[in-house]
Amino acid sequence: MDEIYERLVLLAKAGANVLHLASFEWERIQGLMIGLSSELELPLWVWSSSSGLKRRNEAELLEVEDENLGDPIEAMLTLRESKDGGILLLEDIHPFLEPQHHQVTRWVRELCRISANPRRLLVLSTPLPELPIELSKEVPTIELTLPDVEALSKVREYVTEELDCTFDSENDALLEAARGLTVMEAKLAFGQAAIELGHLGAQAVSFVIREKERVIKQSGVLEYYEPDASMVDVGGLEHLKTWLSRRGHAFGPGARRFGLDSPKGVLLLGVQGCGKSLIAKAIASSWQFPLLRLDMGKVFGGIVGQSEGNIRTALQVAQALAPCVLWIDEIEKGLAGMGSSDLSDAGTTARVVGTFLTWMQEKREPVFVTATANQIDLLPPELLRKGRFDEIFFVDLPTQTIREEILAIHLKKKERKPEEFDLEKLARLSIGFSGAELEEAIREGLFNAFAEGVELQTQHIIDAIEVTYPLSRTMREQIKSLRIWAKVRARLASHEDPEELPKDTTEDIPKLRQETRNLFVPGKKS
Ligand SMILES: Nc1ncnc2c1ncn2[C@@H]1O[C@H](COP(=O)(O)OP(=O)(O)O)[C@@H](O)[C@H]1O
Numbered sequence: 372m373d374e375i376y377e378r379l380v381l382l383a384k385a386g387a388n389v390l391h392l393a394s395f396e397w398e399r400i401q402g403l404m405i406g407l408s409s410e411l412e413l414p415l416w417v418w419s420s421s422s423g424l425k426r427r428n429e430a431e432l433l434e435v436e437d438e439n440l441g442d443p444i445e446a447m448l449t450l451r452e453s454k455d456g457g458i459l460l461l462e463d464i465h466p467f468l469e470p471q472h473h474q475v476t477r478w479v480r481e482l483c484r485i486s487a488n489p490r491r492l493l494v495l496s497t498p499l500p501e502l503p504i505e506l507s508k509e510v511p512t513i514e515l516t517l518p519d520v521e522a523l524s525k526v527r528e529y530v531t532e533e534l535d536c537t538f539d540s541e542n543d544a545l546l547e548a549a550r551g552l553t554v555m556e557a558k559l560a561f562g563q564a565a566i567e568l569g570h571l572g573a574q575a576v577s578f579v580i581r582e583k584e585r586v587i588k589q590s591g592v593l594e595y596y597e598p599d600a601s602m603v604d605v606g607g608l609e610h611l612k613t614w615l616s617r618r619g620h621a622f623g624p625g626a627r628r629f630g631l632d633s634p635k636g637v638l639l640l641g642v643q644g645c646g647k648s649l650i651a652k653a654i655a656s657s658w659q660f661p662l663l664r665l666d667m668g669k670v671f672g673g674i675v676g677q678s679e680g681n682i683r684t685a686l687q688v689a690q691a692l693a694p695c696v697l698w699i700d701e702i703e704k705g706l707a708g709m710g711s712s713d714l715s716d717a718g719t720t721a722r723v724v725g726t727f728l729t730w731m732q733e734k735r736e737p738v739f740v741t742a743t744a745n746q747i748d749l750l751p752p753e754l755l756r757k758g759r760f761d762e763i764f765f766v767d768l769p770t771q772t773i774r775e776e777i778l779a780i781h782l783k784k785k786e787r788k789p790e791e792f793d794l795e796k797l798a799r800l801s802i803g804f805s806g807a808e809l810e811e812a813i814r815e816g817l818f819n820a821f822a823e824g825v826e827l828q829t830q831h832i833i834d835a836i837e838v839t840y841p842l843s844r845t846m847r848e849q850i851k852s853l854r855i856w857a858k859v860r861a862r863l864a865s866h867e868d869p870e871e872l873p874k875d876t877t878e879d880i881p882k883l884r885q886e887t888r889n890l891f892v893p894g895k896k897s
């Protein structure tokens with residue numbers, strides 16, 4: 372917060388005539404403006420379409436000056452004509468920056484050129500950081516980040532005064548827990564705790580957590596995910612595991628002093644059902660970071676124009692909750708056909724990807740992004756470029772020894788002793804099976820054994836394997852070309868080279884529609 376205020380003061384002192392502040396939290400913007408007007412000893416006007424023109428008084432409160440002033444241009448005239456200069460904040464001005472109100476934009480541009488004496492500063496506020504192109508070149512945008520611990524402690528002070536309760540000044544756990552909330556949301560959470568408990572101490576944390584869960588849920592695109600897997604549940608993927616454990620050490624101040632940046636994240640590409648989502652959960656539990664799942668499909672799900680707001684909010688929340696793992700499962704789902712959709716959705720997809728990539732590049736906070744994708748040809752190429760993710764791994768079908776390992780893992784999960792089964796034989800018969808299909812074979816075997824009223828034996832699993840038609844068989848060609856693609860662009864997650872897939876004797880079985888290549892993916896010949 373203070374950092375933003377300092378930037379504001381600096382820009383204002385450096386002679387900027389027009390500034391843009393982006394945030395949903397208009398009270399915070401008002402607060403900043405009141406501070407700035409005191410600091411620069413300038414009068415302050417605040418205009419909004421709902422309450423007209425207000426002016427700051429001696430007591431640093433906003434007093435109605437003309438409640439019928441509905442036209443932002445007239446407010447700008449007030450600023451222009453003022454003899455002593457001043458600051459004018461136009462709140463929630465975004466609807467007036469649409470092309471049909473061209474005059475407003477034009478007036479803003481006029482004020483960009485106004486003489487610096489007397490000192491006049493126009494401040495535009497909008498929830499999102501976008502400005503029309505003719506303004507974006509002239510007007511610097513400052514995006515408010517979510518409140519830090521210091522700002523939250525002011526909220527706590529305010530609530531304790533307003534609601535006449537006590538607080539535990541030694542206890543920062545409450546403030547730490549509230550990171551990720553806006554000022555309003557924190558006020559609400561602290562307020563509820565104050566009323567019920569009369570004291571803001573350790574017990575109040577649960578109120579904050581409840582509010583945070585609500586906010587994350589309401590964001591519609593983020594979800595707290597209880598990591599229900601750990602590294603020992605993942606068979607194979609040795610290279611990836613080693614790499615991850617090295618990166619895991621690189622969080623924290625020691626690494627910073629050593630000259631390392633916080634790891635950015637990893638992109639996992641490859642065959643479906645081979646443990647990509649599984650390892651995303653395992654990362655969070657082995658590092659003991661909260662796991663936040665971002666649903667790209669939902670980012671685009673809402674009303675047109677909201678997609679960018681959605682992704683920005685999600686990234687801000689993740690950042691405020693750092694350290695955390697931000698898991699973007701099947702990232703290609705939201706981004707499919709990005710190139711062509713430039714026309715159909717006015718470039719929204721491209722802008723969402725742009726926002727995400729810029730954030731990836733600039734973020735300093737320890738938010739470890741774990742993105743997974745099954746279909747490489749649907750991914751925008753800029754996502755694969757060096758420097759976005761720390762590394763791209765290719766997750767292939769498990770090889771013989773890894774299949775044994777995966778079978779053992781899932782047998783153990785079912786309270787069976789792996790050494791009582793012929794794992795070597797099972798693995799040999801299940802060439803081309805994914806981890807998910809191996810798991811399914813065991814489940815199927817269990818059903819059959821139970822129906823026969825006997826204990827599970829190797830033969831039950833063999834029977835299940837024999838009736839399974841693994842996905843790799845219909846996708847033999849795709850997997851082959853995936854492997855060629857991955858050879859030059861990604862690291863192998865496994866320490867063993869992939870096996871040759873057996874030739875299929877039923878090559879001409881009809882394919883399901885979703886298994887054939889989509890003809891409309893740009894840059895592909897059918
Ligand atoms: N390498 C593996 N080790 C152990 N289990 C696996 C492995 N790969 C897949 N599985 C099983 O299959 C399920 C689905 O795998 P998942 O990680 O969702 O695949 P995807 O690569 O498509 O994300 C997992 O929850 C797990 O039970």
Ligand SMILES: [Mg+2]
Pocket residue numbers: 644647648649700701743
């Ligand atoms: Mg998955």
